[in-house]
Every structure is written in C-alpha cells, then in structure tokens.
Amino acid sequence: DQQVKQNSPSLSVQEGRISILNCDYTNSMFDYFLWYKKYPAEGPTFLISISSIKDKNEDGRFTVFLNKSAKHLSLHIVPSQPGDSAVYFCAASARSKAAGNKLTFGGGTRVLVKP
C-alpha cells in the first residue's frame, strides 16, 4: 500500500523555466511534508517542508504548495538551473510523540534541467 505517490518518474525542463513536481498521499494522519533532493550514492538533502496548518511555504527558488482536501502537494522550482538535476523525493510524517520519527517516501521524480 503506497501511502505517498509521485506519479511522474521523470521530468525534463529547460534552464530558466519552472519545474513542477507533484506528490499525492492517502494517509490523513500525515501532518508534515518534506521534499528532498538526492544524487546517486549520497543521502537525501533536505530542501523544504510544510506543516498541514499551512498551504504554502517558500524558500528562495523553492515553493511547496499543500492541498489538504485533495491530499496533494507540489514543489515548484523557479528558475530551474542545471545544478537542480537530481532525483526529488516527497516524504510525509505523522508527527506525534507516539509516532516518533518515521518518514514515508514517494518513489521519486528524476529531474533533468537542460542548459
């Protein structure tokens, strides 16, 4: 049962344009969402997060939007740069002392930014 899904395995975008990555979740207990960037043979690098009490969070070129009713979030990267080429993972967590720290990841989206 995949609780977090990234339906687009890959995305190709021209440098300077917007990259939009999508993520859907099914577990209504998730209340904290994160995006990570990952290069092969390295650990994921944290990009941006959003709590379920918000619908938007912005950090530089990265903006995450959350639509709780649709159980959908998206990551916008503007403008896209060649260095953004990597695999992006969406992750979700149900934050509570009982749940502890457990991230449920989507399958990832490979982004290629063409110069």
Add this chain to the structure above:
Amino acid sequence: KAGVTQTPRYLIKTRGQQVTLSCSPISGHRSVSWYQQTPGQGLQFLFEYFSETQRNKGNFPGRFSGRQFSNSRSEMNVSTLELGDSALYLCASSPENYGYTFGSGTRLTVV
C-alpha cells in the same frame, strides 16, 4: 557543525554473513532513524531510536536489528545476509520530531 556520519561507506559481504553499520548523529540530536534504499522498493523506513529506545519499526524481518548508545550513536545489524539485502542504507538524525538530516549512507553489496 559536523553532519551525520555513517561508516563504512562501502561494504561487500557474502550471503549468510552478518553485518554491522554505524551512524553518528549530529551533536545534540537524540533521534536516529534508519532507511533502506533499493531500486525496486525505493526508500523504506527500517526503525527509529530515541534516547536508546526503539520508538518505531518498519516492516522488515527480524534479521534487521539496531541499537542506540547513550551518546546517541546508533548501529544497525543485519544477520544471515541475503542477496536482496544489497542496498544503500541511510541514517537520519533529528533533535526531536522534525528536521531530519541524512548521512551519505553505506552501500552494502551481498554476493
């Protein structure tokens, strides 16, 4: 501030052997989680330790175990290795319930 340190970076083991992986979290972080990444299954949660106690566990067989020491360092052990255990094993540390920082991982190859 030093990041999350995982050792060793690469490991080759034979089927049936056991292996121990180590993770040193960021100073002050009390939570350490372990994840397995494989091409077929993606990133999957193994378990989490907080103040030396296992607080959460994923759906992995009992061959996968872990522990956390009083200085928050954590070890993960896999016994009776199978070919399917070949993966990148990632450790993440957190101060409490948010802000997960990952290490570079240990690439385990079982032959």
